[in-house]
Amino acid sequence: MHQARTTCPYCGVGCGVRADIEDGRLHGVEGDGDHPANYGRLCVKGSALAETLGSHGRLTRPRVDGVEVDWDTALDAVAERLQATRDTAGEGALAAYLSGQLLTEDYYVANKLFKGFLGTPHLDTNSRLCMASAVAAYKRALGADAVPCSYEDLEEAELVVLVGSNLAWNHPVLYQRLRTAKMRNPLMRVVVIDPRVTDTCEIADLYLGLRPGSDARLFNGLLAWMADKGRLDRLYLERHTQGVEAALAAAREDDAAVEAIAADCDLDPERLETFFYWFASQLHVVTLYSQGINQSSSGTDKCQAIINCHLAGGKIGLPGAGPFSITGQPNAMGGREVGGLANQLAAHMDYDSPGAIDRVTRFWATETLVPTLPEGPGHKAVELFEAIERGEVRALWVMATNPAVSLPDADRVRAALAKCPLVIVSECMADTDLLPYADIVLPASSWSEKDGTVTNSERRISRQRGLLPPPGEARHDWWIVCEVARRLGYGEAFAYEHPAEIFVEHARLSGFENDGNRIFDISALAELDREAYDALAPVQWPVTRAAPRGTTRLFEDGRFATADGLARLMPVRPRGPAQALGESRPLRLNTGRVRDQWHTMTRTARAPRLMNHRAEPFVEITPEDAATFGVGDQQLARLTGAGGEYRGRVRLTKGQRRGEVFVPMHWTDRFSGAARAGRLLAAHLDPISGQPETKHGAVALAALEVGWEATLLMASDDASGGEFEGRDDGAYWARIPLAHCQRWQLARGKPGEPRDWLAWVQRWLPTAPTLWCDDPAGGRLRAAGLEDGRLRWWLMVAPPAELPGLAWLDERFAESSRGQPLTADRRRRLLAGCDAGEADAGPLVCSCHQVGQKAIVEAIQAGDTSVEALGARLACGTQCGSCLPELKSLIEDTAGADPEEEDDHARAEQAPKAVHVA
Structure with a gap:
């Protein structure tokens, strides 16, 4: 057995991983104690990475029009159909939609092909959904998409402010790092600003449960308070910034009294002023902010309001100080480095940067090929699918993401995909919500197979190494793009044989004609040979001749990436959520992640232990609101929003504000019948960043009236939900993978409706019941089906609260899958679902x-x-x-x-x- 180093593929913390490999298999993972992002820590998702591997459920062969084909046929079809679309409808009819799951090298060649040689500006990324507002604010204020801080600053800070970030669940390793720092420094204070009481509040010295959407009002108020109390750093403002007076004037357009700000934010005035005093009194302040700030129709202004306060107090460019946007995805930053957003070119150059189009054109030109770059930006994510709906974009290549689930107004997105003449999907999993819309499906490599680099939230570039061969005929994304480019006649510009060559070109472009104004510069890595690339240690950009070992924090000299070197404070005028509440939809909707899941669960659901903490889609609500709307704890309920309905199980919590509900973003049609959060959200966008407002929906809540509930366990090779799977007819179902079987939570029917349970079971399930206990009067049934003495299914018709612990039953399915008939004693205990006297461990x-x-x-x-x-x-x-x-x-x-x-x-x-x- 040998150990290899790589990087975790989940959140933007960018943890280093050590993987144990033997006989071509990955046997386990642990945190890399030498990686400066995590120093050996891993969250539960990272710890379970080895459990998510295997060829089962993977795409292993290309498909064209639903038929499996070889790679040459598939690649020829992609090139021919893209070229035909371009010939008939022009460059602007082509588009690509990429993902923060891609490696930087994948991103680079995709951007180069579409913008450089196909000549379309319409290449965007799902980073638009999480980071675009933070990016826009950094560029507007600091002159570049340049996070100024490092994780070290959390340990150097005197005050850490967490805004719109459930760090404990969404970036657990970083949370543990902050928690440890606070234990070591009793003088450190932590403030949590969030409408919800989350697990992050466990380390809070002060919690501000503000009204959703009022963040900009709060930070505008802080700016005005600092000015009124003489707490502005006037010397820093004069030497290093401009715009403070305009920003202050805007902050004072609303009543700047603490009581008025507190009323608008629905906060206690004394507590609010405590925060103002703490922020103004300390120099070493880090403000961590994430999707609760970004995912808003005014997200850019909210980010700007935070940056304004840091600039006004000189709390930037110092150890333990700065506005710190925490990235959602593992390589959202790497994708932006190479031009993954529709308003970017490459190497942090934009269409409106002086000379940028000409510079990139000359850099990408070969002896016989000259690229033709677009003259201006393309459609951002939501606008891109609207253009598809209008018929303006006629060919779309989607890589490593699932817009059929993740975008707001998701059913409208699906309708647009259905009418698009050409949809190409590069995907590693065989069963996602997007694949039914694909004309051409290309099997891609996944984590443990992909080889390249990623960049985390603190600008740290790390190697994600290929440890195992891809299953079947799956191929790397960069190879797929280059093969298509070759067939389109651009082979000379895409003649890469290894991702190291792509990375070196990317590094050279970052330094090409860079006079120091482009802060993204990794030109010191441009001479790496393949061996040095393979051994590349984690390093923070800029990486230049002057800083060959990287740069811990930015702007320490007070010079920013603007033309004059001055940072900009910008006037911010707070705006509430775009989607208004009303009589028909009186509840404010918030969406977000849960602790053990990632995105649309295509990876995490392969590790059964990650499905147990929050096994079903749910709706969190206060007990008081639950009583008002007639729903109870663990009861099924339906939410109705702008684009459809969501069904989940009610979870009562006193950590939720009155009049508000929270739902998770992860569930898809592969795991539940109607639990896509995107159906509830209207497509309201930030006018600057184009990021959709997914934190502030408006919904109605009602009980889901059903006649019965049931739990069904089925052997994995029989794992069909029968008459439920794929249906959306008012019933409820959720599929929950266990280690050795599939669990289905089911509900349907009308209250009081009689049912012949045994007849229903025999019609629905693959084998007749072998054992059963029927209580028609009580509406209860327990039954099991065996075949040759081996367990095939187990059913309980009753609310899930009556379930035994399922570990014992899951192990019986494991025995059956190994061909072991059940013993007589275990067969007798089968309907009980446990051994005599066995204790239930609970949730x-x-x-x-x-x-x-x-x-x-x-x-x-x-x-x-x-x-x-x-x-x-x-x-x-x-x-x-x-x-x-x-x-x-x-x-x-x-x-x-x-x-x-x-x-x-x-x-x-x-x-x-x-x-x-x-």
């Missing part, structure tokens, strides 16, 4: 060690009243740490908690209230 809390809530509560009641004691007894919380906030909450709730104690939302606000104003 999963710790995914790393599969520790349930009941076991944890019992340990607390036995005297283990600290997370350390629980870890020593049960191992929970001892690996990635993601469950630590939940463990602390269980300790508080179980170990002698006062029954009159305030709710979670109020408890999160138990911070010091004394305000010391100079």
Whole structure:
């Protein structure tokens, strides 16, 4: 067995991974203790990477018009159809939609082909959905898409402000790093600003549960307060910035009194002023912000309002200081480096940058080929699909993303895809929501196979190394693009034989005619040979002759990437959410991630233990609102929004604000019948960045009236939901992969409707029931089907609250898959679903060690009243740490908690209230 180093493919933290490989198989992973992004830590998703591999469910052969073909046939078809579209409808009829899941080398050649040689500007990326507003604000204020901070700054800061970021769930390793830093420095303060009380609040000294969408008003108020209290850094502003007076004037257009700001943000004035004082009093302040800020129709202005406050206080370019946008995807930044956004060219050059079009044209020119670059930007993501709907774009190549799920107004996107004459999809998985719309399907390599680089949230370039061969005939994305380019006649410009050659060209372009004004510069890496590229250690750009080992933080000299070197404070006029509430849709919708899942679950759902923490789509709501709308905890409910309906299970929480609901973004038609969050959202865009507003929907809530609920377990080779799968007729179903079988949660029918359960089972399931226990009066049934003594299915008609722990049943399916008939004793216990006396562990809390809530509560009641004691007894919380906030909450709730104690939302606000104003 040997160990190889690579990089995690999930969030933008960019953790280093060590992988154990033997006999061509990856046997396990662990955090790379030498990687400066994580120093050995991994979250539960990263720890489960080895469980997501294997050829099952993978695309392994190309398809053209639904027929499997060889690669030559598929590549010829792509080239011929792209060329035919270009000949008949022009360059502007071609488009590509890329992904932060691609490696930088994949991105580079795709951008070069489409913008450089096919001549279309319409190449955009799903980074538009998460990072575009942060990018636009950085460029507007600092002159470049240049995150000024490093993770080290979290350890150097005196105050860390988390805004619109559930760091504990969305970037767990970074959260643990901040948590550790706070434990080591008792003087550090953490402020969490978020409408929801999340697990991130566990380390908060102050929590501000503001009204959704009021962030810009809050930070405008902070800017005005700093000015009124004499807390602006006037010397820094005079030497290094411009625009402060206009920004202040805009901030004062609304009443700048603390009481007025607090009223607009729905906050306690004293607590708000505490935050203002803390921010103004400290020089070393880091503000971490993410999708809660970006995903708004005024996201660019919200980011700008944060940057304004840092510039006004001189809190940038210092250790422990700066406005720090945390990237959502593993290579969103790398994609932007090579021009992945529709308003970019390459190497951080834009269409309106002086001489940029000519410069890139000359760089990409060969002896016989001269590229023809577009003259201006192309369609941004949502606008791109609107152009497809209008028939202006007639050929679309999608790589490594799923716009049929992730975009707002998703059903309209699907209708546009259905009418597009040519849809090409590069994908690694065989069963995604996008594939039914594809005319040509190209099987791509995935993590552990792909070879190249990624760039994380702190500008750190790391190698993602190919450890295993792709399954079947799957190929790397860069190779696919280059083969198509060759067939289009551009082979001379795409004659790469290894990703190292692509990276070196990318590095050369970053330094080409770069006089220092383009801050993205990795030209010191342009001489790497293949061996040096393979051994490339993580490094932060810029990487130049002056900084050959990289650059930890930017703008330390106070000179910015603008023409005059001055940063810009910009006037911000706060705007509320574009989608208004009303009588028909009275609830504010918020969407986001859950702890153990990633994007549309094509990877994480392959690791069954990641499906247990939040197994079904859900709707989080306060108990008071639940009572108002007639829904109860764990009851099924439906949300109705701008573009359709969402169905999920109600979860009551006191950490939610009244009048608001939260739903996860992950579920697709592969995992549930009607749980795509994108159906609820209208396509309201930020006018500057083009980023859609996915944090501020408007919905109605009602109970989902059903006659019965059931849980069905099926052997994996029989894993069909029968009459449920693929249907969207008012019923409910959710598919939950277990280790050795597939679990289905089902609900349907009308209340009180009689049903002959046994007849229904025999008609629906692949084998007749062998064992059953029927209670027609109570509407209950337990049954199991065996074949040659081996378990094929197990069914319980009853609410899921009556389920036994499913681990015992899952193991019976494992025995059956190995050809082992059930023993007589286990057959007798089959309907009970457990051995006699076996305890149910309860809902999963710790995914790393599969520790349930009941076991944890019992340990607390036995005297283990600290997370350390629980870890020593049960191992929970001892690996990635993601469950630590939940463990602390269980300790508080179980170990002698006062029954009159305030709710979670109020408890999160138990911070010091004394305000010391100079």
